[in-house]
Amino acid sequence: KETQKKAMKALAEHAFAPDAFRVGTSLYPYLQRQRRGYDHWRYNDDPYLHDRVIGAQRMMLVHLLHPNTLRRLVDASEYGNTYALAEMMTDLTDAIFAADRAGSVNTYRQNLQQAYVEMLAEVASGKRGHREHAQSMAVYELDRVRKGLALTSGDTGTKAHRTALKLKIDRALSTEG
Helix, strand or coil, rough: CHHHHHHHHHHHHHHCCCCCCCCCHHHHHHHHHCCCCCCCCCCCCCCCHHHHHHHHHHHHHHHCHHHHHHHHHHHHHCCCCCCCCHHHHHHHHHHHHHHHHHCCCCCHHHHHHHHHHHHHHHHHHHCCCCCCCHHHHHHHHHHHHHHHHCCCCCCCHHHHHHHHHHHHHHHHHHHHH
């Protein structure tokens, strides 16, 4: 259990934190596409920072929320693993939402939170082979996130983001009932 908690803490600090993947602006030119020859007119030089970050974060979420991963957590509890599915899902939700409860949500975190809610809705639906334990936890976490979004602090972009999340969660939960 301690190893799994440490791993989740490392993900929370280095992959899902508000400042995760932040590098100095001096590195941005190195992320730009290199021009070679004369065939670069189709592409711009933007490094697409948000796309790169959410791509990496999404891959981690896909693994963490994969039906086999969640099934293994449930099954492992039968032979000694004490890091339960409920604890893992709660830790994951906290890693993605807790730091932003009191203020504005930066655009990287907005992308992460949108992706996480979409994936939770997918787990809750059971369409990808998730078992009942995982579906129940996904519904629980969606409801918990929804309740946490009641805060009205933050800038206009944050308020719009929270409104969009509430709408996605309401849609996901209404199809469950």
